[in-house]
Amino acid sequence: KASSSCNDDVKGTGKNAELAEGTVADRGVSSLSNTPTLAFPSISTADFQFNIELASDIIVEKVEEYANKLGEAKLVLVDTSHGSKILSLVNLKAGRKRIDSSKFTTFVGDITKLYSEGRLHCNVIANTANWRLRPVGGGVNAAIFNAAGPELETATKERAKCLKSGSAVAVPLPSTSxxxxxxxxTHVIHVLGPNMNPLRPDCLNNNYREGCKVLQDTYSALFEAFASIVK
Ligand code: AR6
Incomplete structure (x- = not known):
């Protein structure tokens, strides 16, 4: 398997969020919210071709599990289009479970322009990365690495060389990015979800028993990494 050589002990979240926030304000980004907020895309449902009905169940289940554990912090599921099927399904299912909208919402926008274009301040964003943590490919990965500049690639290499599916690595973003x-x-959390696309490494060949478990693990790893940053 392509990623089976990835045995890095993924660690560390960086503790400079408070300091970083001050620096941002000094640089002129005004009216930033103080509420720690994680913006995340739907993991694995585009390039990795994971079934969106199953993925939406897992997103709602994991958000429900973590919403209270995260205290004041908020979670925001993001997609680029108003016609996003995953956002519609998650909104419907989160509504049925009466998930507190002060802890979880969805948002239409580019995850790299949430503040500048949508006036939504998210101090942490999640990246659907590839196992090599390289700034290649498309989707969220290309958008985030392009928007963050070379600073993200350098900071990422200091944290990890690669990523196993089902796991996450948090990278503090230099203030020059x-x-x-x-x-x-202030932080990008790279995650690697299950892959159902035969053209990508480690394809699970429609094994949804394994795929669902890996997707659950990925959201747990993401929300745990976010919790470590905000605590
Ligand atoms: N802002 C917000 N949401 C986005 C954006 C954006 N700029 N771009 C895409 N989405 P994907 P995956 C949504 O393909 O399926 C990469 O090349 C998109 O509509 O980024 O986990 C990596 O290198 C979808 O809902 O992630 C991996 O190899 C969601 O984000 C592979 O693709 C995830 O789409 C990962 O594939």
Whole structure:
């Protein structure tokens, strides 16, 4: 398997969020919210071709599990289009479970422009990365690495060389990165979800028993990494 050589002990979240927030304000990004907020895309449902009905169940289940554990912090599921099927399904299912909208919402926008274009301040954003943690490919990964500049690649290499599916690694963003000074993002959490696309490494060949478990593990790893940053 392509990623089976990834045995890095993924660690560390960085503790400079408070300091970083001050620096952002100094650089002119005004009216930033103080509520720690994680913006995350739907993991695995585009390039990795994971079934969106199953993925939406898992998102709602994991958000429900973590909403209270995270205290004041908020979770925001993001997608680029108003026609996003995953956002519609999650909104419907979160509504049925009466998930507190002060702890979880959905948002239509580019995850790299949430503050500058949507006036939504998310101090942490999640990246649907590839196992090598490289700034290649498309989707969220390309958008975040492009928007963050070379600073993210350098900071990522200091934390981990690769990523196993089902896991996450949090990377503090240097204040010189445009994502930091323009959007107020202090950390990027890279995650690697289950892959159902035969053209990508480690395809699970429609094994949804394994795939659902890996997707649950990925959201747990993401929300745990966010909890470590905000605590
Ligand atoms: N802002 C917000 N949401 C987005 C954006 C954006 N800029 N771009 C895409 N989405 P994907 P995956 C939504 O394909 O399925 C990469 O090349 C998109 O509509 O990024 O986990 C990596 O390198 C979808 O709902 O992630 C991996 O190899 C969601 O984000 C592979 O693709 C996830 O889409 C990972 O594939």
């Amino acid at each position: 445009p994502l930091f000074w323009r959007e107020g993002v």
